[in-house]
Amino acid sequence: xxxxxxxxxxxxxxxxxxxxxxxxxxxxxxxxxxxxxxxxxxxxxxxxxxxxxxxxxxxxxxxxxxxxxxxxxxxxxxxxxxxxxxxxxxxxxxxxxxxxxxxxxxxxxxxxxxxxxxxxxxxxxxxxxxxxxxxxxxxxxxxxxxxxxxxxxxxxxxxxxxxxxxxxxxxxxxxxxxxxxxxxxxxxxxxxxxxxxxxxxxxxxxxxxxxxxxxxxxxxxxxxxxxxxxxxxxxxxxxxxxxxxxxxxxxxxxxxxxxxxxxxxxxxxxxxxxxxxxxxxxxxxxxxxxxxxxxxxxxxxxxxxxxxxxxxxxxxxxxxxxxxxxxxxxxxxxxxxxxxxxxxxxxxxxxxxxxxxxxxxxxxxxxxxxxxxxxxxxxxxxxxxxxxxxxxxxxxxxxxxxxxxxxxxxxxx
Amino acid sequence: xxxxxxxxxxxxxxxxxxxxxxxxxxxxxxxxxxxxxxxxxxxxxxxxxxxxxxxxxxxxxxxxxxxxxxxxxxxxxxxxxxxxxxxxxxxxxxxxxxxxxxxxxxxxxxxxxxxxx
Numbered sequence: 001x002x003x004x005x006x007x008x009x010x011x012x013x014x015x016x017x018x019x020x021x022x023x024x025x026x027x028x029x030x031x032x033x034x035x036x037x038x039x040x041x042x043x044x045x046x047x048x049x050x051x052x053x054x055x056x057x058x059x060x061x062x063x064x065x066x067x068x069x070x071x072x073x074x075x076x077x078x079x080x081x082x083x084x085x086x087x088x089x090x091x092x093x094x095x096x097x098x099x100x101x102x103x104x105x106x107x108x109x110x111x112x113x114x115x116x117x118x119x120x121x122x123x124x125x126x127x128x129x130x131x132x133x134x135x136x137x138x139x140x141x142x143x144x145x146x147x148x149x150x151x152x153x154x155x156x157x158x159x160x161x162x163x164x165x166x167x168x169x170x171x172x173x174x175x176x177x178x179x180x181x182x183x184x185x186x187x188x189x190x191x192x193x194x195x196x197x198x199x200x201x202x203x204x205x206x207x208x209x210x211x212x213x214x215x216x217x218x219x220x221x222x223x224x225x226x227x228x229x230x231x232x233x234x235x236x237x238x239x240x241x242x243x244x245x246x247x248x249x250x251x252x253x254x255x256x257x258x259x260x261x262x263x264x265x266x267x268x269x270x271x272x273x274x275x276x277x278x279x280x281x282x283x284x285x286x287x288x289x290x291x292x293x294x295x296x297x298x299x300x301x302x303x304x305x306x307x308x309x310x311x312x313x314x315x316x317x318x319x320x321x322x323x324x325x326x327x328x329x330x331x332x333x334x335x336x337x338x339x340x341x342x343x344x345x346x347x348x349x350x351x352x353x354x355x356x357x358x359x360x361x362x363x364x365x366x367x368x369x370x371x372x373x374x375x376x377x378x379x380x381x382x383x384x385x386x387x388x389x390x391x392x393x394x395x396x397x398x399x400x401x402x403x404x405x406x407x408x409x410x411x412x413x
Numbered sequence: 414x415x416x417x418x419x420x421x422x423x424x425x426x427x428x429x430x431x432x433x434x435x436x437x438x439x440x441x442x443x444x445x446x447x448x449x450x451x452x453x454x455x456x457x458x459x460x461x462x463x464x465x466x467x468x469x470x471x472x473x474x475x476x477x478x479x480x481x482x483x484x485x486x487x488x489x490x491x492x493x494x495x496x497x498x499x500x501x502x503x504x505x506x507x508x509x510x511x512x513x514x515x516x517x518x519x520x521x522x523x524x525x526x527x528x529x530x
Contacts, residue, residue, distance in 0.1 A: 009502060010506055013471070016470060037472060041475070047475075047508065070479055142482065142509065143509060143512065
């Protein structure tokens with residue numbers, strides 16, 4: 001091979017290495033693999049048989065190996081760099097031959113011992129914007145040839161590429177750290193948010209000894225129906241929250257009216273029936289991540305026959321969420337003891353629901369609600385409603401549905 | 414090397430290792446690991462046959478240099494055979510041909526290896 005051919009061949013090989021290095025450094029592979037590949041490329045290009053890439057830790061002022069070859073286990077080879085050495089390395093810009101450059105030997109200080117241990121011949125600082133990010137250290141060439149000027153220039157270019165990659169990786173790591181921090185904060189906020197809503201629901205129910213747990217049950221029933229009606233996860237979460245808060249307006253109602261075990265006077269009725277509007281006014285001022293919560297709360301006593309309150313809306317004017325909430329709320333009222341009556345029996349509850357089909361309750365919602373009960377009884381659905389019922393009520397309902405004493409869907413005929 | 418070491422052949426006095434199509438990515442360290450296994454078993458005469466190898470890049474060179482160094486340290490003998498011209502030129506350009514015996518064919522390399530004391 002003559003000199004011209006050799007020069008051309010060498011140039012092409014170097015260009016290939018640079019092109020492959022660029023591809024490697026921008027690949028989505030694991031960063032440690034990228035660094036390892038990069039080191040292999042450098043060593044192969046110079047046919048060196050020892051080499052390592054160190055990452056500099058600004059806090060500890062140490063350079064720690066992140067890839068090595070031909071040196072054995074060098075994880076313990078942490079190079080301490082003094083402040084002066086760091087400045088000198090940043091100022092260097094180009095690789096140095098530490099075996100022949102006396103100046104280099106002196107400024108490396110204590111760090112030189114570590115490098116000598118792994119028989120480093122050439123040291124290339126990895127610098128981006130006057131910031132030392134690491135070092136490339138390579139040993140002798142296998143061929144025994146000395147490193148040429150062109151080798152130094154090529155290593156300088158390679159070092160710059162690797163430095164930028166290390167810089168980007170460091171930025172990415174910082175960004176990921178911030179992301180994790182923010183994610184934790186967000187999760188904590190979500191927890192606080194839910195805890196607050198649950199505390200509100202408990203406070204609402206605490207006003208009435210008979211309705212303990214009512215809001216939590218209505219919330220669970222609403223979510224079960226929404227889920228059965230194929231609402232999205234986000235929409236289902238919205239109605240779950242609306243269920244927890246649906247009676248928030250009762251906070252403003254006199255406790256003696258809520259707990260009265262005798263028929264209410266007209267004025268007392270008016271006051272009690274104002275709770276959906278009060279609830280709407282309270283919740284309208286809250287910025288929920290879900291839409292429609294205040295409206296669902298306002299309209300949960302509306303009826304599809306237009307005889308509900310507070311706005312006597314027609315079926316088309318009532319949102320599906322409110323229609324779901326009406327069924328959930330009424331079912332819980334019927335299945336729990338009240339100051340003025342004990343819980344209804346399963347026969348009575350199902351009959352009452354069917355009797356009010358297309359009057360108080362929406363057809364689709366009721367159908368889906370019965371469908372959930374059936375599926376839970378036959379084991380097709382994960383229990384979402386049955387666990388909230390008293391065991392005697394649940395057992396009787398199950399037995400009667402299974403032996404067809406109760407036909408959930410007969411109203412459709 | 415895109416895949417694993419394709420094959421090897423253990424003879425009475427030496428081992429022949431056949432490389433894959435490419436010796437151009439970090440997966441190629443498997444070739445070095447394969448040689449380590451033989452060296453650790455006391456096999457000191459190794460032939461690496463490149464008949465199937467189209468391309469050796471800088472990563473491949475680094476792996477081969479690693480093998481050459483390890484065999485040298487164990488006082489072993491390493492021959493290369495069946496190198497494509499393009500790969501031979503790269504070895505030559507990097508000065509490696511001065512340090513390794515390269516044969517036209519696997520048989521020739523085995524013959525020399527077995528004759529070697």
